[in-house]
Amino acid sequence: MECTLGQIVSQRKLSKALLKHSNTVGKSTIMVTAEELTGNNDYVELSFSARKLDDKDFFSKSDPFLEIYRVNDDGTQQLVYRTETVMNNLNPVWKTFKTSLNCLCSGDHDRILKCSVWDWDSNGKHDFIGEFEATFKEMRGAIDGKQVQWECINPKYKIKKKNYRNSGIVILNQCKIIKMHSFLDYIMGGCQIQFTVAIDFTASNGDPRNSCSLHYIHPYQPNEYLKALVAVGEICQDYDSDKMFPAFGFGARIPPDFKVSHDFAVNFNEDNPECTGIQGVVEAYQNCLPKIQLYGPTNIAPIIQKVAQAASEELHIRQAMQYFILLILTDGVITDMADTRDAIVHASHLPMSIIIVGVGNADFTDMQILDGDDGILCSPRGEPVLRDIVQFVPFRNFKHASPAALAKSVLAEVPNQVVDYYNSKGIKPKCPSEFESSRTFSR
Structure with a gap:
C-alpha cells in the first residue's frame, strides 16, 4: 500500500x-x-548547593563554582553548564538553571556526567576543590522535596591522605522536568490544519489568454500558480480531515456586476467557498479565469482579515483543535502595506500562519519585510507581532527544483509556529489516548 x-x-x-x-x-x-520518540525536546531545571567545601584561600573562604560536563560516546567531554561564583562561602547555594535534556545527556539518562567544583581566582588559575560523577537517572531522584547528594572528591588527596573522606558534599535540591511539546504532539492529539488559498488576479499578471501571462493555462504544462498551489497543498491536505479547502481570489472584477473584489470565492459560491481537495481548487481556479476581469490594486489585508475572523470564531468553539494556514499566491508588490501589517499583527494572536509565495519576477522587497526574519514586524501604530507567523518564498528560486523542495521551504516554519502559538497560550496537546481519530484518507 x-x-x-x-x-x-x-x-x-x-x-x-x-x-x-x-x-x-x-x-x-x-x-x-x-x-514520536521523545526525550530530547524536554528541558530540565536543576538547583545545586554544597556544604563544607575545602577552603582554598588563606585570608578568606573559597569562592566556589560548579561545572557540569557531558561525556560523549568517544570519551570526550563537553561543557554543559558553569554556575556563577559564590564569593567567600564554603556552603554555596547556586542559582537554579535550565538546560535541555539533549544538551545535558543527549537524551540518554544513563550517560556519565562529570561534575567538578572550583575555587575561583581573579587571575584565571582556579583551584580545584573536587569532582564527582553522576547520571541524569540519579538526578531524577531530587523530586517532591527530596535531595540527591554526592561526595566531592579530590583524587590527589584521596591517595596522599589516609583519613581523607571528601572535599565537601554537593547537593541537588531540585530536578524538575519541563515538557516541551512538539508539532506531532498536537497533530497526534487531534489538532486539524485548516488550509485556505488566496490567488492574485490583478492585471499585472497579464491577460490569461496570452501565453506570456502568469495565469495562462497551458494544455500540457501547469503555470507557476498551479505549481505552487499543488506543491504546498498536497502536503497540507494530509493534516486536514475533510479535505475541503476554501479558495479565494483578490484584485479582480467579478460577475455579475463586475465590481472589484479582494476576497471573492473562486467557485463564486460566497456561502460555501470550499473546494473538494486540491484538485477541486485547481478546477475552480481554471473555471474562474474566463469569467473574471483581472484588475487591481493588490490588496491582501481583506483576505488575511477574513481568515483571521474564521480562526477567531473557531477558537471559541474548539480550542486547540484548529490551526489555520493561509497560502497567498501573488505576483507583485502589495498596495495596502499599512493595513496588511495591521492585519498580520492581529492574526499573530490567533492560531494562524500566513505563507506568501511570490510568483513571477517582480520586486518582492515588501514581502521580505512582512516575513519578519530581518526584524520584528510592527503595525502602523507601533504594535509588534506577538509571534512570527509569515513565511515568504519567491517561486523563481524553485523553478527548476522539485515540488518537494518548494514545499519544504514554504512549510519550514509552520511546525514551530503551531507549537509557539499553543505554548504562548499554555494549551497542552491532548494525549493520544484521549483522542480517538475517526479520520480516513483515500487516494
Missing part, C-alpha cells in the same frame, strides 16, 4: 488495503502505527 508520512502521524494508526497481488487485493490490510 502507499501513503504519506503526514497521513500516518495525523491518524496515529493508519490501516489501508493492499494494492497489489491478485490473491489479497481487498482482503488484506497493512496497519502502520506512529509514535
Whole structure:
C-alpha cells in the first residue's frame, strides 16, 4: 500500500488495503502505527548547593563554582553548564538553571556526567576543590522535596591522605522536568490544519489568454500558480480531515456586476467557498479565469482579515483543535502595506500562519519585510507581532527544483509556529489516548 508520512502521524494508526497481488487485493490490510520518540525536546531545571567545601584561600573562604560536563560516546567531554561564583562561602547555594535534556545527556539518562567544583581566582588559575560523577537517572531522584547528594572528591588527596573522606558534599535540591511539546504532539492529539488559498488576479499578471501571462493555462504544462498551489497543498491536505479547502481570489472584477473584489470565492459560491481537495481548487481556479476581469490594486489585508475572523470564531468553539494556514499566491508588490501589517499583527494572536509565495519576477522587497526574519514586524501604530507567523518564498528560486523542495521551504516554519502559538497560550496537546481519530484518507 502507499501513503504519506503526514497521513500516518495525523491518524496515529493508519490501516489501508493492499494494492497489489491478485490473491489479497481487498482482503488484506497493512496497519502502520506512529509514535514520536521523545526525550530530547524536554528541558530540565536543576538547583545545586554544597556544604563544607575545602577552603582554598588563606585570608578568606573559597569562592566556589560548579561545572557540569557531558561525556560523549568517544570519551570526550563537553561543557554543559558553569554556575556563577559564590564569593567567600564554603556552603554555596547556586542559582537554579535550565538546560535541555539533549544538551545535558543527549537524551540518554544513563550517560556519565562529570561534575567538578572550583575555587575561583581573579587571575584565571582556579583551584580545584573536587569532582564527582553522576547520571541524569540519579538526578531524577531530587523530586517532591527530596535531595540527591554526592561526595566531592579530590583524587590527589584521596591517595596522599589516609583519613581523607571528601572535599565537601554537593547537593541537588531540585530536578524538575519541563515538557516541551512538539508539532506531532498536537497533530497526534487531534489538532486539524485548516488550509485556505488566496490567488492574485490583478492585471499585472497579464491577460490569461496570452501565453506570456502568469495565469495562462497551458494544455500540457501547469503555470507557476498551479505549481505552487499543488506543491504546498498536497502536503497540507494530509493534516486536514475533510479535505475541503476554501479558495479565494483578490484584485479582480467579478460577475455579475463586475465590481472589484479582494476576497471573492473562486467557485463564486460566497456561502460555501470550499473546494473538494486540491484538485477541486485547481478546477475552480481554471473555471474562474474566463469569467473574471483581472484588475487591481493588490490588496491582501481583506483576505488575511477574513481568515483571521474564521480562526477567531473557531477558537471559541474548539480550542486547540484548529490551526489555520493561509497560502497567498501573488505576483507583485502589495498596495495596502499599512493595513496588511495591521492585519498580520492581529492574526499573530490567533492560531494562524500566513505563507506568501511570490510568483513571477517582480520586486518582492515588501514581502521580505512582512516575513519578519530581518526584524520584528510592527503595525502602523507601533504594535509588534506577538509571534512570527509569515513565511515568504519567491517561486523563481524553485523553478527548476522539485515540488518537494518548494514545499519544504514554504512549510519550514509552520511546525514551530503551531507549537509557539499553543505554548504562548499554555494549551497542552491532548494525549493520544484521549483522542480517538475517526479520520480516513483515500487516494
